[in-house]
Amino acid sequence: MTQPTRRVRDYLTGLQDRITSTIAVVDGGSFVVDHWKKPKGERLQGHGITQILENGAVFERAGCGFSHVTGPSLPPSATQHRPELSGAPFEALGVSLVFHPRNPFVPTVHMNVRMIAATPASGKTVCWFGGGMDLTPYYGFEEDAVHFHRTCRTALDPFGVDKYPRFKKWCDEYFFLKHRDEQRGIGGVFFDDFSELGFEGSFSMMRSVGDAFLDAYLPIVDRCRVIEYGERERAFQLYRRGRYVEFNLVWDRGTHFGLQSGGRSESILLSMPPMVSWSYQRTEEPGSEEARLYSDFLVRKDWI
Amino acid sequence: MTQPTRRVRDYLTGLQDRITSTIAVVDGGSFVVDHWKKPKGERLQGHGITQILENGAVFERAGCGFSHVTGPSLPPSATQHRPELSGAPFEALGVSLVFHPRNPFVPTVHMNVRMIAATPASGKTVCWFGGGMDLTPYYGFEEDAVHFHRTCRTALDPFGVDKYPRFKKWCDEYFFLKHRDEQRGIGGVFFDDFSELGFEGSFSMMRSVGDAFLDAYLPIVDRCRVIEYGERERAFQLYRRGRYVEFNLVWDRGTHFGLQSGGRSESILLSMPPMVSWSYQRTEEPGSEEARLYSDFLVRKDWI
Numbered sequence: 001m002t003q004p005t006r007r008v009r010d011y012l013t014g015l016q017d018r019i020t021s022t023i024a025v026v027d028g029g030s031f032v033v034d035h036w037k038k039p040k041g042e043r044l045q046g047h048g049i050t051q052i053l054e055n056g057a058v059f060e061r062a063g064c065g066f067s068h069v070t071g072p073s074l075p076p077s078a079t080q081h082r083p084e085l086s087g088a089p090f091e092a093l094g095v096s097l098v099f100h101p102r103n104p105f106v107p108t109v110h111m112n113v114r115m116i117a118a119t120p121a122s123g124k125t126v127c128w129f130g131g132g133m134d135l136t137p138y139y140g141f142e143e144d145a146v147h148f149h150r151t152c153r154t155a156l157d158p159f160g161v162d163k164y165p166r167f168k169k170w171c172d173e174y175f176f177l178k179h180r181d182e183q184r185g186i187g188g189v190f191f192d193d194f195s196e197l198g199f200e201g202s203f204s205m206m207r208s209v210g211d212a213f214l215d216a217y218l219p220i221v222d223r224c225r226v227i228e229y230g231e232r233e234r235a236f237q238l239y240r241r242g243r244y245v246e247f248n249l250v251w252d253r254g255t256h257f258g259l260q261s262g263g264r265s266e267s268i269l270l271s272m273p274p275m276v277s278w279s280y281q282r283t284e285e286p287g288s289e290e291a292r293l294y295s296d297f298l299v300r301k302d303w304i
Numbered sequence: 305m306t307q308p309t310r311r312v313r314d315y316l317t318g319l320q321d322r323i324t325s326t327i328a329v330v331d332g333g334s335f336v337v338d339h340w341k342k343p344k345g346e347r348l349q350g351h352g353i354t355q356i357l358e359n360g361a362v363f364e365r366a367g368c369g370f371s372h373v374t375g376p377s378l379p380p381s382a383t384q385h386r387p388e389l390s391g392a393p394f395e396a397l398g399v400s401l402v403f404h405p406r407n408p409f410v411p412t413v414h415m416n417v418r419m420i421a422a423t424p425a426s427g428k429t430v431c432w433f434g435g436g437m438d439l440t441p442y443y444g445f446e447e448d449a450v451h452f453h454r455t456c457r458t459a460l461d462p463f464g465v466d467k468y469p470r471f472k473k474w475c476d477e478y479f480f481l482k483h484r485d486e487q488r489g490i491g492g493v494f495f496d497d498f499s500e501l502g503f504e505g506s507f508s509m510m511r512s513v514g515d516a517f518l519d520a521y522l523p524i525v526d527r528c529r530v531i532e533y534g535e536r537e538r539a540f541q542l543y544r545r546g547r548y549v550e551f552n553l554v555w556d557r558g559t560h561f562g563l564q565s566g567g568r569s570e571s572i573l574l575s576m577p578p579m580v581s582w583s584y585q586r587t588e589e590p591g592s593e594e595a596r597l598y599s600d601f602l603v604r605k606d607w608i
Contacts, residue, residue: 032584052584063584179563179572242576249553250563259483259554268483272546272582279578280336280356280367281570 029056063270064097098271104237107137136185140297155212333360367574368401402575408541411441440489444601459516
């Protein structure tokens with residue numbers, strides 16, 4: 001392992017532990033920690049640490065995975081914008097999490113930070129970073145959306161004030177269910193293929209996003225977890241979780257590509273909700289809170 | 305509409321009505337019948353009849369859809385084996401159903417019959433047929449698997465004794481979750497791109513498959529719907545339904561392509577189960593009925 005890779009790995013495993021240990025305290029439950037290793041002889045080699053809390057008091061399913069894999073040649077999907085790296089041996093490491101709360105008033109959250117390093121025939125290793133976080137409420141609260149976006153902006157502003165607006169827009173475009181003509185949630189930030197600040201600057205920006213996650217999410221959990229709910233809210237939550245499944249399995253490049261290319265299914269599918277329902281053409285009463293989710297929250301807007 | 309298309313359409317809408325009216329009697333509930341039409345100006349034009357029974361006594365969600373669409377040019381995914389038709393205007397009509405029973409001892413079933421007609425620049429319309437049916441048990445019963453496969457074979461034998469073995473194998477290969485290294489169920493038959501018996505013979509074979517559906521499935525429903533079950537079986541059913549979702553959204557060409565290319569989402573997603581769960585690395589007790597599903601049923605075997 002090269003020195004830069006080691007530093008990124010140490011940051012990522014540390015971040016995973018910081019996040020899961022904090023979430024375990026918030027929940028009162030504990031994460032199962034599962035170290036895995038790809039069997040020798042498979043195309044992708046590598047290992048990972050899957051941490052998951054299921055059936056907790058606050059989180060019905062909270063998965064947070066670290067993985068570090070190497071492969072003999074970059075897949076075309078990863079090299080669209082870098083044809084010179086097509087087929088180069090690569091290394092990818094990242095932390096990815098999705099937390100599904102039990103209370104429908106608490107939003108689902110996703111965060112991911114990752115680095116990919118490829119070494120083309122010329123021999124000079126190229127690194128780039130990706131990541132972001134986004135929030136998916138079932139019942140919308142404007143103050144939470146503003147807080148989440150503000151925290152993202154604060155994390156990114158030191159790296160140039162262009163970053164938040166660019167990555168906010170990118171997030172809106174990425175987390176969009178084309179077949180529903182619907183945003184997945186209220187967005188956040190998303191970036192990929194990022195190396196424009198050089199290794200140090202880009203790594204530092206990725207760390208800033210990872211480090212901001214708990215600040216962005218925990219105050220929202222604290223505020224919403226005590227709101228009382230009943231059958232109606234639970235039914236809406238289960239229904240809306242179906243959209244999460246649809247997005248991840250149909251549109252999310254990481255999930256779709258991972259499953260089709262021999263990634264570790266149980267780790268990739270950490271993002272799946274614990275319980276989901278589908279029903280035909282559910283419609284919301286005009287003026288209801290459920291209708292407001294669609295009209296006021298699942299739309300692209302400037303939250304700050 | 306040409307005369308052949310009209311005949312196929314009349315068969316398909318009749319089949320849909322026969323199936324849903326029978327299932328409604330079996331269930332005691334009734335299907336909602338939803339006529340839809342694609343808005344003018346979209347790339348795909350057409351209409352359909354979606355029939356769905358939700359929250360029935362026997363069926364928790366039973367969707368059966370007819371659709372008839374036309375498009376300006378065949379997508380590449382439909383012309384892999386017929387490059388000469390690439391880009392030709394086409395017409396596609398079919399009936400597709402997925403029934404999700406409430407009782408975990410009753411298997412989920414899928415059936416589909418369809419015709420595609422394309423008219424290349426040469427002006428001569430080419431028709432081909434596709435379809436099949438397959439069974440997905442939660443708890444396996446050998447006699448049901450044998451009955452289902454025998455009914456499929458009986459429907460196909462008049463069209464050549466090679467058909468059942470070929471289409472049975474095709475079904476095993478198609479309904480396979482590569483990321484789980486697992487069959488979706490106990491299979492059945494599947495065929496696509498079929499025109500080798502000419503229009504009349506191929507249409508007749510498709511009808512034979514469609515007509516055999518109720519004979520293949522209903523005796524199994526009748527036998528299994530009275531078996532008592534509890535929390536344990538229900539939990540396993542919800543978990544296994546997750547595999548159905550994974551297959552349909554990740555691997556099924558029709559679903560995936562339909563959602564990505566602007567098909568009618570609510571109709572395509574008729575196949576989704578009403579309630580589904582995911583949990584991390586669920587394992588079954590060795591020797592349990594749940595373990596036997598994997599070892600004895602979700603494997604490719606000669607059931608007859």
